[in-house]
Amino acid sequence: MLELQNVSYRVSDTDGEREILHDVSLTIEERFVAITGPNGGGKSTLAKIIAGIYQPTEGRILLDGVDITHASITERAKLGISYAFQQPVRFKGLTVRDLISLAAGRDLSMNEACAYLSEVGLCARDYINREVNASLSGGELKRIEIAMIIARGTKLSVFDEPEAGIDLWSFGSLITVFEKLHETVNGSILIISHQERILNIADKIVVIAGGVLQAVGSREEILPGLLGQSGACPVLKQKM
Amino acid sequence: MNDIQKNLLKQVTELHEVPTGAYNIRANGESAGRRTTANIDIVTKTDKPGIDIIIKPGTKNESVHIPVLLSESGLKELIYNDFYIGEDADVTIVAGCGIHNGGDADAEHSGIHRFVLGKGAKVHYVEKHYGEGDGNGQRLMNPTTVIEQAEDSHMELDTTQIKGVDSTKRVTTARLAAGASLVIREKLMTHGKQYAETDFTVDMDGEDCSANVISRSVARDESHQIFRSAINGNNRCAGHTECDAIIMDKATVVAIPEITANHIDASLIHEAAIGKIAGEQLIKLMTLGLTEAEAEAQIVNGFLK
Numbered sequence: 001m002l003e004l005q006n007v008s009y010r011v012s013d014t015d016g017e018r019e020i021l022h023d024v025s026l027t028i029e030e031r032f033v034a035i036t037g038p039n040g041g042g043k044s045t046l047a048k049i050i051a052g053i054y055q056p057t058e059g060r061i062l063l064d065g066v067d068i069t070h071a072s073i074t075e076r077a078k079l080g081i082s083y084a085f086q087q088p089v090r091f092k093g094l095t096v097r098d099l100i101s102l103a104a105g106r107d108l109s110m111n112e113a114c115a116y117l118s119e120v121g122l123c124a125r126d127y128i129n130r131e132v133n134a135s136l137s138g139g140e141l142k143r144i145e146i147a148m149i150i151a152r153g154t155k156l157s158v159f160d161e162p163e164a165g166i167d168l169w170s171f172g173s174l175i176t177v178f179e180k181l182h183e184t185v186n187g188s189i190l191i192i193s194h195q196e197r198i199l200n201i202a203d204k205i206v207v208i209a210g211g212v213l214q215a216v217g218s219r220e221e222i223l224p225g226l227l228g229q230s231g232a233c234p235v236l237k238q239k240m
Numbered sequence: 241m242n243d244i245q246k247n248l249l250k251q252v253t254e255l256h257e258v259p260t261g262a263y264n265i266r267a268n269g270e271s272a273g274r275r276t277t278a279n280i281d282i283v284t285k286t287d288k289p290g291i292d293i294i295i296k297p298g299t300k301n302e303s304v305h306i307p308v309l310l311s312e313s314g315l316k317e318l319i320y321n322d323f324y325i326g327e328d329a330d331v332t333i334v335a336g337c338g339i340h341n342g343g344d345a346d347a348e349h350s351g352i353h354r355f356v357l358g359k360g361a362k363v364h365y366v367e368k369h370y371g372e373g374d375g376n377g378q379r380l381m382n383p384t385t386v387i388e389q390a391e392d393s394h395m396e397l398d399t400t401q402i403k404g405v406d407s408t409k410r411v412t413t414a415r416l417a418a419g420a421s422l423v424i425r426e427k428l429m430t431h432g433k434q435y436a437e438t439d440f441t442v443d444m445d446g447e448d449c450s451a452n453v454i455s456r457s458v459a460r461d462e463s464h465q466i467f468r469s470a471i472n473g474n475n476r477c478a479g480h481t482e483c484d485a486i487i488m489d490k491a492t493v494v495a496i497p498e499i500t501a502n503h504i505d506a507s508l509i510h511e512a513a514i515g516k517i518a519g520e521q522l523i524k525l526m527t528l529g530l531t532e533a534e535a536e537a538q539i540v541n542g543f544l545k
Contacts, residue, residue: 077529
């Protein structure tokens, strides 16, 4: 179980000090939790705070009751947190097999590595020895990123907009991957998404906007409200 | 061979004992073993130090190993090795130099290798440079490679220098006839105060010949690298040169790619990139449970693999 207690995150830049997240308290113990909300609302920042890439300016983070607020990225990874980047990183020279082996924490046999790739709908034979470089498309990189998280098999997996930047063709099968993950996962999945089909399989939905937790509840409680305002501009709404 | 020399041999050829096929092992300036085959002859030069390696036309799937081992401090040598590869032969040539310098005097090996490829000949040339030893003497290597390719010949040159060479200046020139192709892959890592200079010049003279020169290097500590690659398209041809370097610590790298088109149908590309390891690469591997140092090692090893 992951607990965020009164987490705030401020940054200083040329415009002075800005608060990206304000007093966020949240508990994640369900199998599948979706975070949604407008762009720039603080969702990705929250994911990075959970992974340890950013340190909160205030508040505490607990994993199974242990305070990990000041734990490093590596320590959190070892404690059981996985984090799939919104924009996967390319590596010259490292192959798909290298990365999946690093994720699994041991040298994988051809068959084992292939099994993870098959999970995300990639034909392993075509990919296993390819370099994770610019020759792979955005959709392929996304799937490899997800395969790495599956290979880690940790108790908390955080996915930052897995659907962002992939083509419509890949999207359908990506949703299938998450539907399957929902069925088979041993721990919790925390997924940042705008996609109705993803929200539809969530046990809990969290809405973040303007750095503040707007709503937390079950799919039945939250989803109708979200869909009702889809496409609506709040300024226009007020004028009407 | 003593244990030090055996280890040097292993480092530069990845062999534990004497190789199969033809070979010539040079240790501390003297011949430490030679074997010829029905198709591959090795002859000691009479006018200057070095050997001629003569490969008969049509020789297939044979290999020649010519490692050079230096374990004596203060030894300096300049060797001329000429390779004559007959028409339609297809061979692998493994060269390499290992220096163990445990003394205070410099040890230096300079080799001038000339390859003359007959029509349709194929050569895979693998060269590895390695230095070790805890003496104060420098370990110096200055290889020169001269390549002359006849029509439709193909040469691949893999050159690796990962460890222990204090100063190196590598000069490679190639001249390609019609339909010939050349691929050069350089891998280089320098550390400490090492200095490495690479200079490739390829003249693409014949119609439809091609050249691809790729260098990947890592410069650490206070080391300094200079990479120069000049490709001249003198006919209808395709040329590509790429230099990719990671800099770390206080190292410095200069990349000077140069392409010259002397013909309207010459198609030439150069790419050069120098930069430190991207922060997001380190973070990604740390989210898999690696420490920052482990992540850095994985990235560097993968880059030079």
